[in-house]
Amino acid sequence: MPDVQALVNDFVLKLKRRKIEGSQATAKHTAELLRQVVSQQRITYTNQAASLIDAVKAVGEQLIEANPVELAVGNIVRRVLHMIREENVSSAMSAVEELALGSDDDEAEHDNRMGLSAAAVAAAARSTLRAPSLQTLLEDIPDSATAPHPPSSGGDSEGKSKSAESSSRNKKLKHDVIEAINELIQEIDTCHELISAQAVEHIHQNEVILTLGRSRTVKEFLFAANEKKRSFRVFVAEGAPRYQGHVLAKELVGKGLQTTVITDSAVFAMISRVNMVIVGAHAIMANGGVIAPVGINMVALAAQRHAVPFVVLAGSHKLCPLYPHNPELLLNDFKCPSELLDFGEFSDCLDYGQLGDSPPIRVENPAFDYVAPKLVSLFITDMGGHSPSYVYRLIADYYSAEDLVVRRKSAP
Known part of the structure; x- marks a missing residue:
C-alpha cells in the first residue's frame, strides 16, 4: 500500500501549484485520498469512529490550507x-x-448485563454523533451502565469474546465507511449524466437559452436536450478575459445547435429575447448564494430586470455548508494580469522613473462573482431541482453540524 502521508503531500503540492483545478477534479481526488486515509488507519479497540474522524480532520486541514479557493475540497x-x-x-x-x-434465551442476570451494555453502546454513539451541548450533558445514562459487573466464572473467555466483537465491529465500520466513500466517488463521476437527464423537463421547443463562458455541466445539459430532438437556440456570451465562450460555441455548433456568440457587454441588450438563462457554478453557499465565474452576476441582474428565469446547474459536491460571511472562507482568486493585457502594452506605465511619485497601474483580474440567492430561480443538481430556500435542507442531509468548520492552522 502507498504511504498515505506521501500521497497527502503530493496532492497538497498539486493544489498549491494549481495543477488540479475545478470542482469535480478536486472533489474526486479528495475523496480518493480520504479513502486511502480511512483504509490505512490503524484499528484500535477503544473508539474507532473518533480515530477516523481525527485522521480525516488532520488531512482535511492540510488540503483546505493548500488552496482555500477550491471549496469542493472542504465539502468532501x-x-x-x-x-x-x-x-x-x-x-x-x-x-x-x-x-x-x-x-x-439467556438467564435473567445475563439479560440485565447485556441490556446495560446496550445502553452504554447507544450512549457512546450519541456522544460521538452530537456536538457538546446542555442537552447531551444532561442526557441520562444509566448509572448501572458504568457500574462494575460481578465477576463471572468464565471471565477470561468473556473478555476475549468482547475483544473479538470489538475488533469485528471496528473492521465493519471501516468497511462501511469505505463503501460510502466509493458511492460518493461514483456520485461525483456521474453528476453530469444525472443533471443532463433532467434537460428535457426544462428546455422546450423553439426556446432561446443564454449562457456565459464554458461549463461542462451546461454543455452536457444542452447536448442532452438536443438529443431529445428539441429545437432551440443558444446565445453564448464570450466570457472575457479567458473567452471560454468561444470554445463552448464551437462545441455546440459541432452538435448541430443554433449558436450565436455575443460580447459580455451585449448581455443586457439581448436578454429580452431570451427565455431562460442557464449557467454553471463554482460553489453553492449555505444561504443559497452562488460563487460563479466572473461576469455571471451581471447576467443574473439582467435576467432579474427582464423577469427571465435564472437556472444554476451544479453537482451536490458543490454544496458548501458555510456562509459567504464566514471569516475562514476565501471566496475569490485573482488570476494573472496577462489575461487582460500584454505587459509590453503598458510597460511605460509601470516605470516609476517616468511617472515620478505617481503609483503604477494596477490590473485586477478576479476569477469569481457572487450571485445573491434572490437572483436565482432554480438549482438543478444530481438530486433534482431545488429552490434557493431549500438549500439548507440539502446541507442538513449531507453534513454534520460539528464538522462545518474544519480547524485551520494558526499563522506562525
Missing part, C-alpha cells in the same frame, strides 16, 4: 466526516439489536 472532507458519524451510529444500533436478540 465534511461529507466523509458525516459518513463516519452516520456509519458509527448505524453500527452501534446494529450492536444494540444483536444484544437484544441474543438476550432472549
Whole structure:
C-alpha cells in the first residue's frame, strides 16, 4: 500500500501549484485520498469512529490550507466526516439489536448485563454523533451502565469474546465507511449524466437559452436536450478575459445547435429575447448564494430586470455548508494580469522613473462573482431541482453540524 502521508503531500503540492483545478477534479481526488486515509488507519479497540474522524480532520486541514479557493475540497472532507458519524451510529444500533436478540434465551442476570451494555453502546454513539451541548450533558445514562459487573466464572473467555466483537465491529465500520466513500466517488463521476437527464423537463421547443463562458455541466445539459430532438437556440456570451465562450460555441455548433456568440457587454441588450438563462457554478453557499465565474452576476441582474428565469446547474459536491460571511472562507482568486493585457502594452506605465511619485497601474483580474440567492430561480443538481430556500435542507442531509468548520492552522 502507498504511504498515505506521501500521497497527502503530493496532492497538497498539486493544489498549491494549481495543477488540479475545478470542482469535480478536486472533489474526486479528495475523496480518493480520504479513502486511502480511512483504509490505512490503524484499528484500535477503544473508539474507532473518533480515530477516523481525527485522521480525516488532520488531512482535511492540510488540503483546505493548500488552496482555500477550491471549496469542493472542504465539502468532501465534511461529507466523509458525516459518513463516519452516520456509519458509527448505524453500527452501534446494529450492536444494540444483536444484544437484544441474543438476550432472549439467556438467564435473567445475563439479560440485565447485556441490556446495560446496550445502553452504554447507544450512549457512546450519541456522544460521538452530537456536538457538546446542555442537552447531551444532561442526557441520562444509566448509572448501572458504568457500574462494575460481578465477576463471572468464565471471565477470561468473556473478555476475549468482547475483544473479538470489538475488533469485528471496528473492521465493519471501516468497511462501511469505505463503501460510502466509493458511492460518493461514483456520485461525483456521474453528476453530469444525472443533471443532463433532467434537460428535457426544462428546455422546450423553439426556446432561446443564454449562457456565459464554458461549463461542462451546461454543455452536457444542452447536448442532452438536443438529443431529445428539441429545437432551440443558444446565445453564448464570450466570457472575457479567458473567452471560454468561444470554445463552448464551437462545441455546440459541432452538435448541430443554433449558436450565436455575443460580447459580455451585449448581455443586457439581448436578454429580452431570451427565455431562460442557464449557467454553471463554482460553489453553492449555505444561504443559497452562488460563487460563479466572473461576469455571471451581471447576467443574473439582467435576467432579474427582464423577469427571465435564472437556472444554476451544479453537482451536490458543490454544496458548501458555510456562509459567504464566514471569516475562514476565501471566496475569490485573482488570476494573472496577462489575461487582460500584454505587459509590453503598458510597460511605460509601470516605470516609476517616468511617472515620478505617481503609483503604477494596477490590473485586477478576479476569477469569481457572487450571485445573491434572490437572483436565482432554480438549482438543478444530481438530486433534482431545488429552490434557493431549500438549500439548507440539502446541507442538513449531507453534513454534520460539528464538522462545518474544519480547524485551520494558526499563522506562525
